[in-house]
Amino acid sequence: MASPIPNDATEFPETDRLFLEPHLPPKDGSSHPALPFTTLTFATSLDSSLTLSPGTPTAISGPQPEAMTLYLRSRHDGILIGVGTAVADDPSLNCHIVGVGGSGAMGSTASQGQLLLIPLPDGT
Numbered sequence: 001m002a003s004p005i006p007n008d009a010t011e012f013p014e015t016d017r018l019f020l021e022p023h024l025p026p027k028d029g030s031s032h033p034a035l036p037f038t039t040l041t042f043a044t045s046l047d048s049s050l051t052l053s054p055g056t057p058t059a060i061s062g063p064q065p066e067a068m069t070l071y072l073r074s075r076h077d078g079i080l081i082g083v084g085t086a087v088a089d090d091p092s093l094n095c096h097i098v099g100v101g102g103s104g105a106m107g108s109t110a111s112q113g114q115l116l117l118i119p120l121p122d123g124t
């Protein structure tokens with residue numbers, strides 16, 4: 001019998017979600033700050049590199065921070081990446097956390113409708 005959990009589904013445990021909660025926008029949308037709630041997320045090596053060389057997708061972090069990155073996506077309305085990242089990584093920018101939503105995951109489809117903003121070379 002087929003598993004009810006899709007192959008690409010990732011776990012992000014409740015304990016880790018509680019740790020993050022004070023740093024996230026409220027789930028019920030009760031806060032309406034004048035400026036967008038913005039979270040910066042990246043992985044860096046001990047010598048402060050983001051990648052082995054420009055344009056080379058490099059896995060720096062492990063499974064837990066990668067799951068956190070996916071979960072963060074579900075708690076924001078948009079994802080902003082640079083044009084260099086779009087070209088180098090062709091990232092899926094989805095959220096396949098079990099019970100949260102997104103690509104084949106179970107539960108709500110929280111990541112659907114997310115906005116991808118890519119600054120173009122002409123500054124638009």
Ligand SMILES: NC(=O)C1=CN([C@@H]2O[C@H](COP(=O)(O)OP(=O)(O)OC[C@H]3O[C@@H](n4cnc5c(N)ncnc54)[C@H](OP(=O)(O)O)[C@@H]3O)[C@@H](O)[C@H]2O)C=CC1
Pocket residue numbers: 041042043044049050051053054055056057058060081082083084085086088089119120121122123
């Ligand atoms: N470890 C991690 O967490 C992550 C690693 N990466 C890696 O990073 C690499 C891509 O990074 P990078 O090449 O920097 O590209 P980015 O994706 O960060 O794009 C750079 C963007 O910043 C703009 N920019 C650069 N300097 C300025 C400035 N002074 N003022 C305003 N805009 C500016 C560029 O515009 P313009 O073209 O006009 O100069 C461009 O749109 C890839 O190899 C990717 O794998 C990416 C994301 C996360």
Ligand SMILES: Nc1nc(O)c(N)c(N[C@@H]2O[C@H](COP(=O)(O)O)[C@@H](O)[C@H]2O)n1
Pocket residue numbers: 042043057058059060061062065066069081085089090091092093094
């Ligand atoms: N959490 C994390 N750890 C790393 O080691 C990384 N290199 C990144 N990079 C970011 O993840 C994007 C890939 O996203 P998809 O899983 O394809 O949706 C990549 O473009 C970087 O923004 N992140």
